[in-house]
Amino acid sequence: MTSGLTLDFAVERLPLAKPFRISGHVFTESEVVVVTLSDGTHSGRGEAAGVYYLGDDVAAMTAAIARVRDAVAGGITREALQALLPAGGARNAIDCALWELEARRSGIAVHELAGLPAPRPLRTTFTLGADDPDVMAAGAVGYAQARALKLKLTGDLALDIARVDAVRAARPECWIGVDANQGFAIGELDALVAALVAADVKLLEQPLARGREADLDGYRCPIPIAADESVLTLADVDGLAGRFDVVNIKLDKCGGLTEGLAMAHRARALGLGVMVGNMVSSSLAMAPAFIVGQLCDIVDLDGPIFLAADRTPSIEYRDGDAWCGEAIWGRG
Structure with a gap:
């Protein structure tokens, strides 16, 4: 359980070096949301771009994060987050921030927390x-x-x-x-x-x-x-x-x-x-x-x-x- 947290988030625009084309879309930048969770000593971050073809854009992500801000700051586990928010960019950003926060609090690497061996290239x-x-x-x-x-x-x-x-x-x-x-x-x-x-x-x-x-x-x-x-x-x-x-x-x-x-x-x-x-x-x-x-x-x-x-x-x-x-x- 992570309690006594502050949750901050910011929207960032990441310009592309050149336009990128796929079937039905041309992208010139990537808009992302960065969440930061802090207990005053340690912090954890997560970045999300959302899912463009589902309408999961920056506006949707920031609105979702704002809705659950108090619940997350009051104390939440990663398992509880699964029920608090649906799949998508907002949950991704908060979930990844929780993983990093736990790693920094515990001094245990994320791969170890996940039960995985040391990572390889x-x-x-x-x-x-x-x-x-x-x-x-x-x-x-x-x-x-x-x-x-x-x-x-x-x-x-x-x-x-x-x-x-x-x-x-x-x-x-x-x-x-x-x-x-x-x-x-x-x-x-x-x-x-x-x-x-x-x-x-x-x-x-x-x-x-x-x-x-x-x-x-x-x-x-x-x-x-x-x-x-x-x-x-x-x-x-x-x-x-x-x-x-x-x-x-x-x-x-x-x-x-x-x-x-x-x-x-x-x-x-x-x-x-x-x-x-x-x-x-x-x-x-x-x-x-x-x-x-x-x-x-x-x-x-x-x-x-x-x-x-x-x-x-x-x-x-x-x-x-x-x-x-x-x-x-x-x-x-």
Whole structure:
């Protein structure tokens, strides 16, 4: 139980180095909410970007945090927070702040509090926003250290295939996955998948719209299919079996590290692969996701590379791997 706390929160605008395009959206900045919990001696922080396609924006997050401010300050456990707030950015920010506060109070590292071994560097994907094929190929070459690439697609079948082929030609040695961002219908998948197999693509993420999961019943895909928008919380995980192969966990979707860890363990129990992803955020948001990443097969923690400026200290990217030290978030 954490009692006698103060809860402060602030909205920050994180400009992107250049516009970032996915299916149906172009982003030029990331708005985040940063929560700070303090007992007067120790403090804990959490950053959330929310979930744009659910209307979970800064206004919604700050309103939710304001509603529960007194309840949190009066004393709350992470378990009680699960019932106090629904999944989403507001709960994520508070939950991560509670984890860091406990680590600093106890002197015990977050991974130990979570029952995990000492963290290791994680091979991360580097994401290429949807663009002209030659631009994406140049971007792939520009990610010289990358050992894994994730390509954003838009649902334009011919153009998307050209994008994949251009990147594969530019980086024949890289692991490649594609994120369709709900851009396709079931009838288009055979043609898309055939092209992906030919290009040695290893993952197809969220090809169909959220709500169309049943369309995958009976569909046999030679490439693992990952659920992103189709899996928000722990309650969604059981329904993925037989339709998806991989669960993409994002702390903004599920509402924090507490639920993210529970999702990873449940997915493993069901025989599903586990992936950790991120909204475009700073290293303060990557660090709790890095803890989840210790349980994952696929890691996508490249959000800070899209920012014009990250926080200091920041996540380290080296030889295709990501590393978050405790100076960024945690015991300190």
